[in-house]
Amino acid sequence: DMAVRHYTLDFTLSTPVDSASVVPGLVSIFHEQELTETIHDTNGHGYLATFIGKNGRLVILRVHSHGLVTIDLQCHEDDNIAQLDNVSDQELPALVRGAKVDRYWPTADGRLMEYDIDEVVYEEDSAYQNIKILHSRQYGNILVLDGDVNLAESDLAYTQAITGNGRENYTGKEVLILGGGDGGILAELVKQKPKMVTMVEISFYRLCSVIDGCKMHMRRTCGNTLDNLKGDCYQILIEDCVPLLKKYVQEGRTFDYVINDLTAIPISTAPEEDSTWEFLRLILDLSIRVLHPKGKYFTQGNSVNLKEALSLYEEQLGKLSCPVDFRKEVVCVPSYLEQWVFYTAWKK
């Protein structure tokens, strides 16, 4: 592998100190490792030295004037540089940089998370997005769309949350799923013998390659529901949901449940200008219009920490042509590594 391991070892000196008193001890450790030293002029911003050793080993030692000591060690993945462990109180797991399989997938609220990914099982660039299915040791296969963790085989909690967490009875009901290309919602609903589930994979957001990838590699999620576009009580339409929703509105057709699984709430906080927000409002408005007066609309929100985006979404809910009430629920979806908000809305 071509990867580089990057260790960070930091500690804070209990008293702000002249670097002269801490540096020699550390430097002597690096010299033992046969590292060649360069001392840099920092214009009065503390002590900085770089050390270069065999096999491309690199050490950066900084003593900041306020007492923070940072040590960086870079070495090739199979090089053992662990002898330096004992210089620091606090060593984080090494960053693995440039590996064939990327382990780092930040949360929606921008935090660094290391997954136990060991294989890329599917990858395709569609016209609109990058589709990956990655294998995690603990979560099973994970669908990643444009770098966002979308759903893992472990994530029944997501499907349960976006179908009402067991409080609904789908038997004999008419259900419309917008998106849902991983097949998770469809697979759970058909167990309850609904009258008809219509799932619409809009080509703009998720091309058929999501369905193709998931029916091969996410079978714990979709079961056999994606193997055929028609079943006893369901149909999968591969088309843009906007014209379809408009047609349903014109026909006066209604559904007991509309489940919007298209996309999370945009993080952008300019709902008046942003085209993603505009799309969201359009879908939301049409969805509520095809909802039976006693029906329910389910959708995901976003990370519970993105309070501004969530409030903006709730503002949109207050501005619909057909007034709605809503409630929200915070749910732990295993592979997300952050708490996720789900919404239920219904006509007033």
Add this chain to the structure above:
Amino acid sequence: DMAVRHYTLDFTLSTPVDSASVVPGLVSIFHEQELTETIHDTNGHGYLATFIGKNGRLVILRVHSHGLVTIDLQCHEDDNIAQLDNVSDQELPALVRGAKVDRYWPTADGRLMEYDIDEVVYEEDSAYQNIKILHSRQYGNILVLDGDVNLAESDLAYTQAITGNGRENYTGKEVLILGGGDGGILAELVKQKPKMVTMVEISFYRLCSVIDGCKMHMRRTCGNTLDNLKGDCYQILIEDCVPLLKKYVQEGRTFDYVINDLTAIPISTAPEEDSTWEFLRLILDLSIRVLHPKGKYFTQGNSVNLKEALSLYEEQLGKLSCPVDFRKEVVCVPSYLEQWVFYTAWKK
């Protein structure tokens, strides 16, 4: 704050390339930022240059001979160095180094995880361990013992798992809790009107300061159960559980449920020598001996990824003086950021 922000920006050149063709473009960006360059001799291990700028800014540019380009940027937390964003495909969230409140708490299986911690609400060094309660924006307060995330206020799933996930009826039952100083198990069980819950906080593993910290800062977990050491249907004993268990064995006393909440399975894989394993076997053996013939023993295991440690634990279960059967369950505890194994054992 004294913290340093450390950005990593990596990309792989599609063809292995002479650094001469990629370096000038990058270097010119750094020169625009008024950074002073030092080029290092790497003994044939690719190109390496360090750049030093104002306010202690440091940039390290490496072009590895196999085509991996790594860029490191270090700056003070309030310094804006984001103009360099566009040099890379893939930028991870910055590592924040030397911050007053540490955000990085690795998983049991050694992966780097960034929490949304914004405050240390309690910290104490007992004779045996370091006790911290940290505030997370999404998980509420989190109890951290010796650097391991122990339980957060969001983690009812832990308490439910270690009490049988709703499959047990505790009404009128005799229950023994070993450990459990955060009060979570106690608070849930007393709702079911057991005959008597005896909770033993062993001083070796968790001193009273755990109880003190939790009764102040983890009230969503413990309710008011820790305010008094005695209630209608419970008592909290502050003592070493080993002599107590031995006394119970001698008296022939039994419990319908024994819940061992002392510690996760040791990660060390030398169960014959390691004193933690020895302690674990002793507690396990005594616990089963005080278990009613139809009783159940609940305990946590460890990360589902630590397969070797889990197998060793299961081996120990097979070697008890009183033979047991067991089952395990994998549970998502929100603040753990990894899937966790729980065990149930009962007498054959």
